[in-house]
Amino acid sequence: MYNDWEHRYDGIICNPPYFKFHDYDNKNVLSEMERRLKCKLNGFCNLYALFLLKSVYQLKPGGRCAYVVPSEFMNSDYGKLVKSYLIQSGTLRHIIVFDFEENVFEDALTTASIILCANDGTSGRLRFTNIRSVAELSLVYELIEGKSVVNGACSRSYSFSEIDSAVKWKRYYQVQNGNGFRDLVPFSTYARVVRGIATGANSYFTFNLSKARDHGISEKYLLPCICRAADVQGHFFTEGDFEWLKEEGKNVFLLNAVDAEDKHVLNYLKKGETEEIHKKFLTASRHPWYALEKRPPAPIWVSVFNRSGLRFIRNEAGIRNLTTFHCIYLQENLFSNITVDLLFAYLLTDTARLIFEDNCREYGNGLQKFEPNDLNKGKLLDIGKLPHNARAEMLSLYHSYSEQKDRQFVEKIDNLLLEHFAC
Known part of the structure; x- marks a missing residue:
């Protein structure tokens, strides 16, 4: 987190460590990140999200980045500022979300997603794809190769202007049960x-x-x-x-x-x-x-x-x-x-x-x-x-x-x- 900020890379592939805020020196790490990225971050950030932001920052023009991380940050309070930075960077391209009932890693009770980024300045859109198993990753290859519709894959594409970093991103890759009802209000109303x-x-x-x-x-x-x-x-x-x-x-x-x-x-x-x-x-x-x-x-x-x-x-x-x-x-x-x-x-x-x-x-x-x-x-x-x-x-x-x-x-x-x- 403190080193190698000046170097830029053509490609970064990473399965980062997953540490909650109290498991690492988050005060000093966040201070370093905010100084480098010129953005504010939440003190409850999991370390894997900081790894992702650092990698996006260090991509060369035309560089690409692939991360495997829990999908937790997309739906947590601390993730709002992380998502905001990713959208503002213009590099976020594709998020592949495994069904949370699928335990992808046998030795870890965690969700799993794959984040694909590109520093190529060619797209203002973000695609979310839901898959039920590792075997279905073959469907994602077809989507990455440019097919707009792939049978068997639940995939949606949004312009960056349609994406709100302040809300849970589940709404972009899962069917929302509330859509079947009218007259919904926040629970805090009552x-x-x-x-x-x-x-x-x-x-x-x-x-x-x-x-x-x-x-x-x-x-x-x-x-x-x-x-x-x-x-x-x-x-x-x-x-x-x-x-x-x-x-x-x-x-x-x-x-x-x-x-x-x-x-x-x-x-x-x-x-x-x-x-x-x-x-x-x-x-x-x-x-x-x-x-x-x-x-x-x-x-x-x-x-x-x-x-x-x-x-x-x-x-x-x-x-x-x-x-x-x-x-x-x-x-x-x-x-x-x-x-x-x-x-x-x-x-x-x-x-x-x-x-x-x-x-x-x-x-x-x-x-x-x-x-x-x-x-x-x-x-x-x-x-x-x-x-x-x-x-x-x-x-x-x-x-x-x-x-x-x-x-x-x-x-x-x-x-x-x-x-x-x-x-």
């Missing part, structure tokens, strides 16, 4: 999503009853909390579910020691300092180091990772959650006719999950991930526009589902939504 509580040292801050007894810590200094996604089954989490987990010895408490004067709590804090818990990345930035992030209990939780679609949970127990789930809070709007129950009724549907998939992040072997902003900026049907009788019907079906747990009631909500919003 709710906001934030990540769960990050302790910085879960093994220290989380408790079960046995650990609390061993250290003499009263429940007065412990907050009820869901610590593992596997501890929550189904779409509803009740006080009875929490009590069952507690009696089963699960970690369902967080240490809440601010302003505590109890000698047992103070001894436990000293133990944490002896173990240098206070020097960890997150705890070192908190004052005091053992203070918890302020997160009121969220009425709805949503899964972070999934392979079978987003999972939403109604937090009827009113307890907190760690980062195993994101928190969903209803927006405070005096003029909104949306209640938590109505929103949750919508979120239970296949329609809601399909539309959200347009904004997910994809990893190898079919794994999806949603960061809070992926959901905040994702779309939902504007259920506030539903007639009063339709909203009442949705709520009635939802209450029937919550009582009987029969999926047919959710299917009826789905049908109601399709009736009002399908194009």
Whole structure:
């Protein structure tokens, strides 16, 4: 990253290292990159994206570059500035994206794409091609050789002016589920999503009853909390579910020691300092180091990772959650006719999950991930526009589902939504 900037090359082929921002000296590397490229970059950049930008910079006139990298940067927040530089350089020609359910590299759970660049000044267009396997690369050869249509290849071409570096590029190479509906609005119109509580040292801050007894810590200094996604089954989490987990010895408490004067709590804090818990990345930035992030209990939780679609949970127990789930809070709007129950009724549907998939992040072997902003900026049907009788019907079906747990009631909500919003 610091060397060889003056040299230019006819051809560069690269499979760069994949390091997240905290795995390399990103502060100094980014400073060097920004000085050389005369552009701003995001501090969360994966190192492979920086390798790509450096290679584009070092192409000779007429030079070409081929990279194999994860497709993550095309759909992440840090990738916006990377994509902007690539478009402005005028060198980006072809992006070949492997289906994210295909694990191209057996020893790595990652997506895969091939980026082709040319410093020839002859094109103002970018082609995206979707392929399902390595064997289908033969189709790409035909596209590169100039055939505009190749049977079996899902390929689309766009002028640079049509490409928006600020949006997820999935829209350019995948069918968008939301296109089949009208009256879509950002999810943030009705709710906001934030990540769960990050302790910085879960093994220290989380408790079960046995650990609390061993250290003499009263429940007065412990907050009820869901610590593992596997501890929550189904779409509803009740006080009875929490009590069952507690009696089963699960970690369902967080240490809440601010302003505590109890000698047992103070001894436990000293133990944490002896173990240098206070020097960890997150705890070192908190004052005091053992203070918890302020997160009121969220009425709805949503899964972070999934392979079978987003999972939403109604937090009827009113307890907190760690980062195993994101928190969903209803927006405070005096003029909104949306209640938590109505929103949750919508979120239970296949329609809601399909539309959200347009904004997910994809990893190898079919794994999806949603960061809070992926959901905040994702779309939902504007259920506030539903007639009063339709909203009442949705709520009635939802209450029937919550009582009987029969999926047919959710299917009826789905049908109601399709009736009002399908194009």
